[in-house]
Amino acid sequence: MHRRTGMSLFNALGGSLEQMALKALPGIVQQVLPGGLNVLLDQLRRSGYQSQVDSWLGRGPNEPITADDLRKALDNEQVRQMAEKLGIPMDQLFPTLAKALPDAVDRSSPDGVLQGQSS
Numbered sequence: 001m002h003r004r005t006g007m008s009l010f011n012a013l014g015g016s017l018e019q020m021a022l023k024a025l026p027g028i029v030q031q032v033l034p035g036g037l038n039v040l041l042d043q044l045r046r047s048g049y050q051s052q053v054d055s056w057l058g059r060g061p062n063e064p065i066t067a068d069d070l071r072k073a074l075d076n077e078q079v080r081q082m083a084e085k086l087g088i089p090m091d092q093l094f095p096t097l098a099k100a101l102p103d104a105v106d107r108s109s110p111d112g113v114l115q116g117q118s119s
Contacts, residue, residue: 067094
């Protein structure tokens with residue numbers, strides 16, 4: 001039986017990439033956007049994703065966001081810089097961000113307000 005090691009390696013990399021993105025995301029967003037996650041969340045709200053953002057900040061379950069949603073809400077230059085800082089191709093940034101962003105925001109906002117953001 002022919003085993004596809006490439007796929008399992010890719011899955012393992014995908015998992016660790018998500019973990020890495022989750023830890024690195026707030027700092028990377030802060031570097032790319034003055035105002036960090038707050039600015040990113042404002043962009044998402046203005047693009048029509050208010051309920052998702054509110055769910056990430058709140059105590060309930062996080063509503064998902066898709067790679068396509070993020071593609072519509074973020075501008076290319078921001079995306080290019082974030083992908084560069086994470087060391088991944090731009091086309092991988094959206095799915096990675098879609099998975100990592102709700103958790104990253106959730107972890108950064110234990111009281112419903114983002115922590116550590118200089119306003």
